[in-house]
Amino acid sequence: MSFLQTVYAKLRRHPKRIVFPDGNDPRVIRAARIFNDRGLGVAILIGNKEEIRAVAKANEISLEMVAVVDPETSSEMPRFLHLAGRLERYRSIGADDLRSVLLTPNYFAAMMLQNSLVDGLVGGVNAYSGSLYRPLLQLIKPLPHASVVSSAMVVEVPGKSVGDQGVLFFADCGAVPEPTVEQLASIGVQAGMLARQVFGRTPRIAFLSFSTHGSSSHPAASKMAAAAAQARELAVKIGSVEGLDRPMEIDGELQADTALDPAIARIKLPDSLVAGQANVLIFPDLNSGNIAAKLVQQLSGAHLHGQIIMGLSRPAAEVSRVAHSEEIATVAALIGLQAIEYRKLYPLTDDPLDALK
Numbered sequence: 001m002s003f004l005q006t007v008y009a010k011l012r013r014h015p016k017r018i019v020f021p022d023g024n025d026p027r028v029i030r031a032a033r034i035f036n037d038r039g040l041g042v043a044i045l046i047g048n049k050e051e052i053r054a055v056a057k058a059n060e061i062s063l064e065m066v067a068v069v070d071p072e073t074s075s076e077m078p079r080f081l082h083l084a085g086r087l088e089r090y091r092s093i094g095a096d097d098l099r100s101v102l103l104t105p106n107y108f109a110a111m112m113l114q115n116s117l118v119d120g121l122v123g124g125v126n127a128y129s130g131s132l133y134r135p136l137l138q139l140i141k142p143l144p145h146a147s148v149v150s151s152a153m154v155v156e157v158p159g160k161s162v163g164d165q166g167v168l169f170f171a172d173c174g175a176v177p178e179p180t181v182e183q184l185a186s187i188g189v190q191a192g193m194l195a196r197q198v199f200g201r202t203p204r205i206a207f208l209s210f211s212t213h214g215s216s217s218h219p220a221a222s223k224m225a226a227a228a229a230q231a232r233e234l235a236v237k238i239g240s241v242e243g244l245d246r247p248m249e250i251d252g253e254l255q256a257d258t259a260l261d262p263a264i265a266r267i268k269l270p271d272s273l274v275a276g277q278a279n280v281l282i283f284p285d286l287n288s289g290n291i292a293a294k295l296v297q298q299l300s301g302a303h304l305h306g307q308i309i310m311g312l313s314r315p316a317a318e319v320s321r322v323a324h325s326e327e328i329a330t331v332a333a334l335i336g337l338q339a340i341e342y343r344k345l346y347p348l349t350d351d352p353l354d355a356l357k
Contacts, residue, residue, distance in 0.1 A: 003156060003167045007198070007333050008038060015041035016119035016336035019112050020328075021105035022126045023047035023068065026059040031328035032066045040333055044069055044118060046105040071108040080111045089138060110135040113314045120335035122328060124307075124318035132318050133175070136309065145238055146311035147186040151175040151318070152194055153293050153306040154334060160300075162260045163279035169195045169203075170281050173289040174307035174318065181223055185230035188282045189238065190310035192231075192248040195280050197341045198334070205231065206259035206278035207252025208288075212268055221253050224284060228252030231282075249273045252282070305330050308338070315339045 018035065022028045023045030029052065032043030044067040045052055056063050071077060080102050084090050090098055101107050106123060113121045123132045137149060152171040160166045171191040176183060188205050195203035207228040211221035232250045239247035251274035257264050258275050265276025283289035296302045305327070309316045315338040317331045 003165065004330060004333070007337050008040065010340070011040045011333055011336045012038075014340045015039065016339045017042045017044060017117075018120045018122055018332045018336055019044045019046060019069075019109045019118040020332075021046045021109035021121070021123040021132075023105065024051050024055055025125050026055055026061070027323065027325045028125055028328060029056050029059065029061050029063070029066075030325035031332065033061055033063075034325060034329035035332050036065050038329075038333075041119075041336055042067060043332070044112075046071065046109050048072070069108075069112075071103045071105065074108070076112070076115075076117065077102065080108070080115075083115070084111065084139075104135075106132050107135040107139070110139040113316065114139045114141075119339035120315040120317075120332070122317050122319060122332045122335055125321060125323060125328065127321075133309075136312060136316055140316070141313040143190075143311055143313055145186070145234065146190055148176055148179065148183040149309065149311035150179075150183070150187045150190060151307035151309050152191045153304050154198070154308065155293060155296060156303040156305070157296065157300055158302070164199055164201070167199075168279055168281060170283065170289055170293050171310070172283065172286060173293045175286070175309070177286045179285065181226045181230060184224070184227035184282060184284075185234055186311070188227065188231040188250065188280070189234045189248070191280050191282065192235065192250070193238075194308060194310060194338070196248065197338055199279070202246065203248045203280050204274045204278050205248055205250045205252075205280040205282060206254045206274050207231070207250070207282045208256055208259060209253035209284065210255065211253050212255045212258045213253065220284065224253035224282075227282070251275060251278075254278070256281070305334060308334060313342070315342055 020028045024047040035043045046069055049068050049070050052068050109121050112118045150172040151174040152169050153173045155168045155170055157166045169191050172187050192203040192205045207224045209221045209224040228250055235248050251272050258268050259278040262276035269275040297304050307318045315335045317335050319328050319331050
């Protein structure tokens with residue numbers, strides 16, 4: 001069974017509700033159809049109902065069993081206005097201005113997610129990152145162990161045995177331009193938890209550099225070694241809460257070939273539990289992570305799934321503006337899979353506003 005088939009099989013046993021704020025885009029409408037047809041849960045499109053129906057009809061896409069919610073006419077709007085109006089960041093604006101904010105699909109979808117009307121969110125098709133990240137950061141509670149909100153790509157490399165049967169996690173590839181040591185450690189642990197949710201096994205996390213275990217004393221290499229050390233400490237704390245002695249294996253700094261190639265690892269680091277078998281790669285900065293992901297895609301035909309947003313207490317993802325329907329549906333499935341475990345790992349509060357105080 002392939003990686004994605006495993007994801008689909010798990011999600012069919014625990015179907016989830018995924019909201020798509022870019023509801024009037026034909027690629028998103030088709031992705032919603034695919035998500036429903038695969039029995040993965042309920043897809044919810046946000047936008048003007050008549051417009052969405054017209055786009056669906058023009059592209060010959062059935063909306064049967066696909067939910068469409070128009071913020072303008074939604075019965076939830078009065079409650080959302082009340083809840084948002086109690087938040088400090090919105091108290092200074094008038095009711096009409098607040099309504100204008102919440103009528104924006106990304107904000108309305110974020111409110112649905114925060115208030116447990118849906119289990120996950122997939123957006124970004126029609127906008128730059130800021131317009132999706134902003135409402136998520138304002139309305140969704142961060143995870144208690146996360147010092148930064150970041151992102152990860154799930155990378156499938158066909159015909160390769162790297163990672164877990166050709167599947168790797170790259171982080172951060174889309175959010176934090178120049179992470180600090182503390183932020184890198186947080187990104188590594190978040191990516192490890194994501195990998196564990198998807199694979200169901202102990203993640204093996206490599207903090208990448210041009211150096212392996214001190215082969216260079218350059219500050220950039222030392223930074224990755226320090227981040228790996230902090231990540232190990234953070235992982236131990238999380239493991240104690242979850243009752244796990246070793247929730248993840250972490251090593252660094254490592255060169256990319258040492259992290260991925262068992263033959264090289266046997267020469268350079270024969271005793272490492274990560275070298276040669278890493279399935280999570282942590283990059284020094286956004287430049288290196290994003291470039292690496294795009295190069296792997298262009299040169300090897302790898303499939304990229306994401307960006308999966310990490311560090312929030314609700315599952316969400318941002319897809320590329322050039323993503324096609326199959327990609328969007330796949331990311332939605334991954335977010336649905338995350339939602340299964342989120343309910344166990346991060347119990348929801350009784351008062352939705354508790355998460356935002």
